[in-house]
Amino acid sequence: MxxxxxxxxxxxxxxxxxxxxxxxxxxxxxxxxxxxxxxxxxxxxxxxxxxxxxxxxxxxxxxxxxxxxxxxxxxxxxxxxxxxxxxxxxxxxxxxxxxxxxxxxxxxxxxxxxxxxxxxxxxxxxxxxxxxxxxxxxxxxxxxxxxxxxxxxxxxxxxxxxxxxxxxxxxxxxxxxxxxxxxxxxxxxxxxxDPFDGGAFERGCSTDTKGLWANPIPYQKSILLPVQFGAGAPTSDTVWESGAPTLSISSEALILTARAFHVRRADLWHFEIRDPHGRLFLEKKKLINKDRQFHFQYFGRKKPKGGFTPGIWTGTVRIAPNSGEPITQITKIEVKP
Structure with a gap:
C-alpha cells in the first residue's frame, strides 16, 4: 500500500x-x-x-x-x-x-x-x-x-x-x-x-459582502473522487487515468485506488473489497498522519492460486474525517473467466 x-x-x-x-x-x-x-x-x-x-x-x-x-x-x-x-x-x-x-x-x-x-x-x-x-x-x-x-x-x-x-x-x-x-x-x-463571498484576494477571510454566484454553490469541505479498480498499482504519472473497465481471472492483481482532496491529519481511510459472493476479500484501515491538499492510496492483492473468482467484485472506500460527516464511494468491476 x-x-x-x-x-x-x-x-x-x-x-x-x-x-x-x-x-x-x-x-x-x-x-x-x-x-x-x-x-x-x-x-x-x-x-x-x-x-x-x-x-x-x-x-x-x-x-x-x-x-x-x-x-x-x-x-x-x-x-x-x-x-x-x-x-x-x-x-x-x-x-x-x-x-x-x-x-x-x-x-x-x-x-x-x-x-x-x-x-x-x-x-x-x-x-x-x-x-x-x-x-x-x-x-x-x-x-x-x-x-x-x-x-x-x-x-x-x-x-x-x-x-x-x-x-x-x-x-x-x-x-x-x-x-x-x-x-x-x-x-x-x-x-x-472571490465569487463565493465577494471578498478580495489575501484580504482576510471574514467579510460582510455577498457572494457573486447566481445560484449559491455549497462549500466542499472534503472530496473523495470516484474510486476505481485496476490490475496494477497507480503512480503519480498514472493516477489520473481511468480505472480498468474489466479484469480477468488471470489478471496479475486486483487493486482498489482512492483519491481525495482536502485531506486532513487524523482522517481515517477504510478500504474494503468483496468477492462476487459478497464475502470479504480484503480490508484495510489507514490513519492519515498529516494534512495534504491531495492524496491517493491504493490497496489490493496479487493473483491468488487459481486466479480471481469470476463475477462482479465490489470495492468500497469510506473516509471518516477528523471533523465532519463520513464520505463513501463504491465501485464494481467484472472479473471475466
Whole structure:
C-alpha cells in the first residue's frame, strides 16, 4: 500500500501577464463593493457528482493560508477557484467550459499541449502557467479568466460577444497543472475577487459582502473522487487515468485506488473489497498522519492460486474525517473467466 503527497501547482499573477492584460489594482480596495454582477457556474457538470472544487481562493493575509470560510482548502497565493473532473478519460470526452456572464472576448491563447506540468518542468511553462486560456470582459470593470483549457477547444476569438452559459472551450491539462481542471478567476477593476463571498484576494477571510454566484454553490469541505479498480498499482504519472473497465481471472492483481482532496491529519481511510459472493476479500484501515491538499492510496492483492473468482467484485472506500460527516464511494468491476 502506498501513499503519495501531490505536488500542487501554484497559480500566480503570471497568468494575467502571460495574456498581455494590463491590470491596475486599487490601493485601498478590499472587496467587490459594487455587488452589481452575478456569475453562473463555468462548467457543464454536476458539482459533487462529476466535478469537484479542489481549491478555493487564498484569502489569508501574507503567509497565512485560508479560504473564504477561514479553512485551509487552498494554498498560499492561489488567486482563483479550481474545478476538477474525475480523470483524463472524462477530460478527453469533452467537458464544456461556459461563459460565466454576458461579455466580450478580450484575450485568448491556444496551442499548448495537454501535458502534465511534471513532464514539462516549470522553466518550460514560465509566463504561460495559465496554459490555453481566455479572458472575458463583462463591463463596469468586471472580468473573468479561464485557464488550463484543452488545446484546440476554444470556440471564440477576440472581440466575439458571448452570453452567459455559452460554450467557450473545454476543460484541459495545459499549463502549470498535473490534473484536468479549470482555474476560474474573477476581477473587479483589476482586483482579484472571490465569487463565493465577494471578498478580495489575501484580504482576510471574514467579510460582510455577498457572494457573486447566481445560484449559491455549497462549500466542499472534503472530496473523495470516484474510486476505481485496476490490475496494477497507480503512480503519480498514472493516477489520473481511468480505472480498468474489466479484469480477468488471470489478471496479475486486483487493486482498489482512492483519491481525495482536502485531506486532513487524523482522517481515517477504510478500504474494503468483496468477492462476487459478497464475502470479504480484503480490508484495510489507514490513519492519515498529516494534512495534504491531495492524496491517493491504493490497496489490493496479487493473483491468488487459481486466479480471481469470476463475477462482479465490489470495492468500497469510506473516509471518516477528523471533523465532519463520513464520505463513501463504491465501485464494481467484472472479473471475466
Amino acid at each position: 502506498q501513499a503519495f503527497a501531490f505536488r500542487s501547482s501554484r497559480i500566480t499573477a503570471a497568468f494575467a501577464l502571460g495574456l498581455s492584460v494590463a491590470l491596475s489594482v486599487p490601493a485601498i480596495a478590499r472587496d467587490a463593493t459594487a455587488q452589481d454582477m452575478k456569475f453562473s457556474f463555468p462548467l457543464a457538470c454536476s458539482l459533487g457528482e462529476d466535478c469537484w472544487i479542489t481549491r478555493y481562493m487564498d484569502r489569508g493575509e501574507g503567509l497565512d493560508v485560508a479560504d473564504y470560510t477561514c479553512r485551509k482548502n487552498t494554498e498560499n497565493s492561489h488567486k482563483g477557484t479550481d474545478i476538477a473532473v474525475a480523470n483524463m478519460e472524462r477530460m478527453r470526452s469533452g467537458v464544456p467550459v461556459l461563459a460565466a456572464s454576458n461579455g466580450t472576448v478580450l484575450r485568448f491563447r491556444d496551442g499548448m499541449a495537454d501535458i502534465s506540468a511534471k513532464k514539462q518542468g516549470a522553466d518550460a511553462l514560465k509566463g504561460r502557467e495559465c496554459g490555453n486560456a481566455l479572458i472575458l470582459d463583462h463591463g463596469n470593470g468586471w472580468q473573468t479568466q479561464y485557464c488550463h483549457l484543452k488545446r484546440g477547444s476554444l470556440k471564440v476569438k477576440e472581440g466575439d460577444i458571448v452570453t452567459a452559459g455559452d460554450t467557450v472551450a473545454q476543460i484541459g491539462l495545459s499549463g502549470e497543472t498535473e490534473y484536468p481542471h479549470l482555474h476560474f478567476m474573477v476581477r473587479k477593476e483589476g482586483l482579484d475577487i
